[in-house]
Amino acid sequence: xxxxxxxxxxxxxxxxxxxxxxxxxxxxxxxxxxxxxxxxxxxxxxxxxxxxxxxxxxxxxxxxxxxxxxxxxxxxxxxxxxxxxxxxxxxxxxxxxxxxxxxxxxxxxxxxxxxxxxxxxxxxxxxxxxxxxxxxxxxxxxxxxxxxxxxxxxxxxxxxxxxxxxxxxxxxxxxxxxxxxxxxxxxxxxxxxxxxxxxxxxxxxxxxxxxxxxxxxxxxxxxxxxxxxxxxxxxxxxxxxxxxxxxxxxxxxxxxxxxxxxxxxxxxxxxxxxxxxxxxxxxxxxxxxxxxxxxxxxxxxxxxxxxxxxxxxxxxxxxxxxxxxxxxxxxxxxxxxxxx
Amino acid sequence: xxxxxxxxxxxxxxxxxxxxxxxxxxxxxxxxxxxxxxxxxxxxxxxxxxxxxxxxxxxxxxxxxxxxxxxxxxxxxxxxxxxxxxxxxxxxxxxxxxxxxxxxxxxxxxxxxxxxxxxxxxxxxxxxxxxxxxxxxxxxxxxxxxxxxxxxxxxxxxxxxxxxxxxxxxxxxxxxxxxxxxxxxxxxxxxxxxxxxxxxxxxxxxxxxxxxxxxxxxxxxxxxxxxxxxxxxxxxxxxxxxxxxxxxxxxxxxxxxxxxxxxxxxxxxxxxxxxxxxxxxxxxxxxxxxxxxxxxxxxxxxxxxxxxxxxxxxxxxxxxxxxxxxxxxxxxxxxxxxxxxxxxxxxxxxxxxxxxxxxxxxxxxxxxxxxxxxxxxxxxxxxxxxxxxxxxxxxxxxxxxxxxxxxxxxxxxxxxxxxxxxxxxxxxxxxxxxxxxxxxxxxxxxxxxxxxxxxxxxxxxxxxxxxxxxxxxxxxxxxxxxxxxxxxxxxxxxxxxxxxxxxxxxxxxxxxxxxxxxxxxxxxxxxxxxxxxxxxxxxxxxxxxxxxxxxxxxxxxxxxxxxxxxxxxxxxxxxxxxxxxxxxxxxx
Numbered sequence: 001x002x003x004x005x006x007x008x009x010x011x012x013x014x015x016x017x018x019x020x021x022x023x024x025x026x027x028x029x030x031x032x033x034x035x036x037x038x039x040x041x042x043x044x045x046x047x048x049x050x051x052x053x054x055x056x057x058x059x060x061x062x063x064x065x066x067x068x069x070x071x072x073x074x075x076x077x078x079x080x081x082x083x084x085x086x087x088x089x090x091x092x093x094x095x096x097x098x099x100x101x102x103x104x105x106x107x108x109x110x111x112x113x114x115x116x117x118x119x120x121x122x123x124x125x126x127x128x129x130x131x132x133x134x135x136x137x138x139x140x141x142x143x144x145x146x147x148x149x150x151x152x153x154x155x156x157x158x159x160x161x162x163x164x165x166x167x168x169x170x171x172x173x174x175x176x177x178x179x180x181x182x183x184x185x186x187x188x189x190x191x192x193x194x195x196x197x198x199x200x201x202x203x204x205x206x207x208x209x210x211x212x213x214x215x216x217x218x219x220x221x222x223x224x225x226x227x228x229x230x231x232x233x234x235x236x237x238x239x240x241x242x243x244x245x246x247x248x249x250x251x252x253x254x255x256x257x258x259x260x261x262x263x264x265x266x267x268x269x270x271x272x273x274x275x276x277x278x279x280x281x282x283x284x285x286x287x288x289x290x291x292x293x294x295x296x297x298x299x300x301x302x303x304x305x306x307x308x309x310x311x312x313x314x315x316x317x318x319x320x321x322x323x324x325x326x327x328x329x330x331x332x333x334x335x336x337x338x339x340x
Numbered sequence: 341x342x343x344x345x346x347x348x349x350x351x352x353x354x355x356x357x358x359x360x361x362x363x364x365x366x367x368x369x370x371x372x373x374x375x376x377x378x379x380x381x382x383x384x385x386x387x388x389x390x391x392x393x394x395x396x397x398x399x400x401x402x403x404x405x406x407x408x409x410x411x412x413x414x415x416x417x418x419x420x421x422x423x424x425x426x427x428x429x430x431x432x433x434x435x436x437x438x439x440x441x442x443x444x445x446x447x448x449x450x451x452x453x454x455x456x457x458x459x460x461x462x463x464x465x466x467x468x469x470x471x472x473x474x475x476x477x478x479x480x481x482x483x484x485x486x487x488x489x490x491x492x493x494x495x496x497x498x499x500x501x502x503x504x505x506x507x508x509x510x511x512x513x514x515x516x517x518x519x520x521x522x523x524x525x526x527x528x529x530x531x532x533x534x535x536x537x538x539x540x541x542x543x544x545x546x547x548x549x550x551x552x553x554x555x556x557x558x559x560x561x562x563x564x565x566x567x568x569x570x571x572x573x574x575x576x577x578x579x580x581x582x583x584x585x586x587x588x589x590x591x592x593x594x595x596x597x598x599x600x601x602x603x604x605x606x607x608x609x610x611x612x613x614x615x616x617x618x619x620x621x622x623x624x625x626x627x628x629x630x631x632x633x634x635x636x637x638x639x640x641x642x643x644x645x646x647x648x649x650x651x652x653x654x655x656x657x658x659x660x661x662x663x664x665x666x667x668x669x670x671x672x673x674x675x676x677x678x679x680x681x682x683x684x685x686x687x688x689x690x691x692x693x694x695x696x697x698x699x700x701x702x703x704x705x706x707x708x709x710x711x712x713x714x715x716x717x718x719x720x721x722x723x724x725x726x727x728x729x730x731x732x733x734x735x736x737x738x739x740x741x742x743x744x745x746x747x748x749x750x751x752x753x754x755x756x757x758x759x760x761x762x763x764x765x766x767x768x769x770x771x772x773x774x775x776x777x778x779x780x781x782x783x784x785x786x787x788x789x790x791x792x793x794x795x796x797x798x799x800x801x802x803x804x805x806x807x808x809x810x811x812x813x814x815x816x817x818x819x820x821x822x823x824x825x826x827x828x829x830x831x832x833x834x835x836x837x838x839x840x841x842x843x844x845x846x847x848x849x850x851x852x853x854x855x856x857x858x859x860x861x862x863x864x865x866x867x868x869x870x871x872x873x874x875x876x877x878x879x880x881x882x883x884x885x886x887x888x889x890x891x892x893x894x895x896x897x898x899x900x901x902x903x904x905x906x907x908x909x910x911x912x913x914x915x916x917x918x919x920x921x922x923x924x925x926x927x928x
Contacts (some may be wrong), residue, residue: 048753048792228746232810235705236761237734250751331751 015035052330059326066319069312073133073319077128086236090127091284100125115141119295128286129308135287135314136268139202143267146206148260151213152249158214160244170218176211181270184208184337185279198287201280205267220252254328261324265317288313353912358428360530360562361387361927365433366422368402368409368586376419379405380586383422387562387579391445394594396609398829399800402586403566407532412439420423427529439927440453445475448523448561452535453799458507464518465491465503469557471525490521493549498747512693513544520551524559524611531556534566539691550574570613571902572596574909577752582606587685592858594906612834613904614859638874650719651680652818652850653704653737658713660699661842673699675874683817684848688865688882690897697854698742701820704852705739706730718817735765738811742823744803748795754780754806755791759773761813780809784839812843812919819851837863858901862886870894895919 053059078084088094095102096118103112116126158169185204204331224230225248233247249256272289274280281287288309295305366383367377380402387393397403409420422430424797426446433441443449451457459467468490469483478486484503491499494517494561507515512850518535523531535546540908556563565577573580574594581591582605587891590603602606606843607877658676674696681687692696704715710723717736725733738761741747749759761776762768768776768914795803804824810817826831841864844851855861860883861868868880870891889895899916903909 088915204827228741228743229749231702231707232739232741232747232758232807233749235707235734235739236814237731237764238760242764247749251749253751 046186049330051328055246055325056329058308058322058330062319062322064328066316068247069133069316069319070137073130077130079134086127086130088127088129090123093122096122096123096229100302103253105166116308117302119305120298120302125305125308128291128310129288130310132286132288133316135281135285136271137221137312138269139205139271140316140320142199142202142265143206143209144260144264146203147210147263148213148256150206151210151259152217152256154210155217156216156221156244156249159218160225160240160248166218169214172213173211176208177207182274182277182279185274192339198281201274202273205270209263209267209270213256213263216259216278217252220255220258224251246318250331253323253331257324257327257331261320264320268313268317269272348486349613350425351925359386359388360732361564362429363406363410364423366406366409366420366424368405368414368418371417377595378586379418380409383588383916385584386587389562390556390560392563392565392577393572393579393581393582394567396505396567396570397583397833398568400585403583404534407534407564407566409567411443411449412436412533416424441475444471445526446529448526448528448531450516450519450523450531450533450536453539454512455507455518457519458515458904462506463504463506464510464862468518468522468525471522475526478834484604486525487521491518491570492878493524493555494521496521508608512540515680516540517551518550520555522553524561527559528561530562532564535568537569538811541895543692543900544900545572549902552576560925569902569910570610570830570904575902575913580675595709598906600905607685610904614863615905616859616862616898616901616903617886619862620886636723642776646863650683651686652683652718653852654680654714654716656714656716658695658703658715659711660703660708661711674703677871677876679869679876679879681818681850681852683850685867686844686851686853686865688855688861689871690858690868691871692856692859692897694873695871697862698822698869699851701739701822701854704818704820705737707874713789723829735814736816736818737818738814738816739820740804740807740811740821740824743827744800744807745795745827746802747807750795753792753794754798754841758791758806758809760808776813780813782925783807783812783843788910799832801836802830804828804836808840808843812847815847816849819841820854821851822854823856826855826857833860840864858886858898870897
């Protein structure tokens with residue numbers, strides 16, 4: 001995967017050489033041409049990050065794929081009260097066409113009656129997959145956002161403030177780690193008649209999966225807070241909030257993004273595990289994991305029931321990881337080979 | 341000493357059999373991003389038996405790369421061409437196994453940073469024995485005996501006890517002695533010393549240089565000394581090779597190169613080196629008149645009568661402590677220090693590492709809590725104030741850090757870093773902020789286009805200019821400069837010091853200039869304070885302290901500072917030896 005330690009400067013010979021050539025530049029500084037002083041607009045770091053992200057080919061393709069999947073999933077069957085362009089509903093069984101096999105044809109291009117086929121009771125599998133993708137995306141991003149925000153804030157506060165703040169927050173983290181996830185999910189599911197909607201499930205998973213990130217972020221903060229640039233910021237009177245969010249956090253962004261993308265991909269799998277045990281998304285509502293689990297025995301007779309949701313899980317997870325990769329590179333100024 | 345009882349080494353060739361190391365047309369390239377980048381080209385030099393050859397140059401000149409290339413110690417993305425023969429054996433292109441036999445056995449290496457060059461989880465003695473065991477057919481017991489003998493040879497106190505100690509239990513100088521013991525363990529014909537004293541204090545540096553000189557005479561091995569420090573060259577070398585941008589610029593006997601350099605670059609390099617005593621000798625008086633409050637300063641340590649003018653900085657009985665942590669007791673880094681700096685005055689604070697000079701600088705700008713005593717900036721005591729109370733006072737003082745690479749946020753552009761104090765204190769935004777940042781970049785002679793660059797895209801000297809611009813952004817009354825040039829090359833240091841002097845003259849801020857380099861302090865400061873183990877040893881005008889030091893510690897410090905002049909350095913060395921023999925207190 002991606003290299004977590006990438007943001008430490010290493011003094012390899014390449015760097016040394018680059019420095020050598022720059023040192024000679026320094027000598028010439030006295031004769032800097034007046035032309036060089038022509039005004040250059042200040043660029044904010046957000047603009048720089050955006051520009052670099054757009055130059056990252058893998059990340060941009062991941063981004064396009066993800067946006068396409070999101071658009072497809074939400075526009076085809078509609079979301080909430082908004083109707084979609086796909087004519088069939090995922091709950092209603094239909095008479096089987098061609099034993100339920102996919103009617104999608106690449107050449108000549110045509111969708112047919114049931115492009116992804118039908119399941120064993122005749123429901124349209126395209127509508128089912130789209131519904132599943134919607135639910136899985138919601139859960140994945142909810143987990144990613146909730147878990148990352150909580151983990152980052154707790155890790156950052158513990159690492160920056162040290163002392164009793166750290167002690168309390170880290171012991172809390174330890175307690176969270178010791179609680180078995182499935183047991184808690186089971187208890188909550190029983191007491192609330194199943195976790196119900198994906199929103200609650202996603203928020204719940206986010207609330208219990210921030211621990212790893214909190215520990216990583218705390219570790220990064222512990223080392224970064226001793227750096228001289230933090231002292232420099234403190235000596236000019238920057239507030240704690242400014243130091244945490246403006247100075248230290250951008251230096252940990254690589255680690256956070258990698259952890260967040262991993263969390264998003266693993267949330268999809270975690271959700272399917274919970275659904276399989278009956279604690280997650282409940283039938284007739286569905287998710288990609290739920291689809292795979294319910295049709296895993298149909299592998300030999302109706303393989304498409306397995307392939308379509310699998311394909312979407314892989315596509316979403318890969319796209320998210322590529323985007324994470326691109327973001328990490330975009331946030332790291334040392335990745336920029338071209339001099340401004 | 342034990343070494344004299346050694347059997348004569350049969351490997352050693354007689355004196356008259358040609359050079360030890362002959363390097364011809366050596367070139368080193370690195371493959372970076374699919375392109376070969378030249379690091380050294382056409383390097384020629386010859387080391388005769390018993391000779392000390394110094395390769396001098398600034399960072400990036402290819403001096404270390406050439407030496408490492410000879411021994412095949414470069415990373416895989418490099419290629420080495422040309423020829424290097426060690427007593428007739430070709431080393432370039434030799435098989436790794438053959439090179440491994442050469443390293444440690446025929447050639448000993450001394451590295452710059454003894455802490456990182458020694459393995460922290462192995463005992464000092466084991467690391468020396470390991471060299472012996474891997475090159476000689478002896479038993480571990482014999483190796484131990486020989487290692488202790490070597491420790492005695494390098495003047496390590498209590499050699500038997502040191503054998504089983506770990507590197508972190510030794511001081512920097514002692515670690516370097518262990519490194520030297522390792523390097524000479526197999527009686528090498530050639531010692532390669534790569535910046536052997538750069539990481540050490542001046543007094544320790546002088547001792548290590550003495551040790552290298554004695555060993556050189558006693559063992560009769562040739563030394564290839566790689567350094568950027570002209571003082572070290574003048575102290576030790578017989579022959580000098582000057583390198584720039586990967587090529588040899590000039591080479592010749594030391595006295596010729598130092599007294600009548602033929603190349604412009606060598607002349608520039610020598611001129612850029614601060615020469616201790618030169619400023620005073622030139623009769624160059626300090627242009628700035630000290631403010632009336634401190635005009636009648638005596639060299640005494642006792643409190644002065646209250647001055648009519650409030651000094652820019654006034655320290656009274658300052659005590660700074662690092663709090664106890666677990667079982668480690670609190671460490672008193674600064675003990676009862678008092679001095680003051682008048683407006684527009686530059687005070688040089690000198691001392692060796694661990695003397696507490698940086699600690700004082702940090703406490704002055706409010707980065708460290710004050711245990712007792714007072715720190716008054718422009719008449720306001722900042723000791724014991726809360727962060728909130730301190731914030732408006734932060735405008736009055738600023739700090740320039742030692743390492744410009746570490747003190748700039750790698751994720752912020754230069755412009756953002758410089759503008760941050762203005763953003764926080766003057767609440768400047770957008771266009772107004774941009775204009776001020778441009779003005780500051782002009783002041784430190786950096787082009788405006790640099791504001792969008794990140795720190796890693798700048799050279800060391802440029803980064804330090806950014807550090808200065810940030811410190812001056814709010815127009816402080818007091819600037820703390822914590823070794824601002826010690827991480828820079830000499831020629832860059834000269835430029836930065838010049839800029840610093842110019843800005844100080846223009847803006848008239850008071851400055852606490854912290855440095856370990858007496859020659860640099862001599863250029864800038866009108867008064868000098870000497871710190872020794874957290875206590876103020878001596879304070880007085882520049883001339884008083886540097887020409888007529890009253891404390892033995894100050895005298896030792898001045899005597900240890902190497903001067904870039906071989907003849908003067910020789911007389912200074914003799915004087916220092918006499919002073920030490922006369923019973924001045926010993927090292928650590």
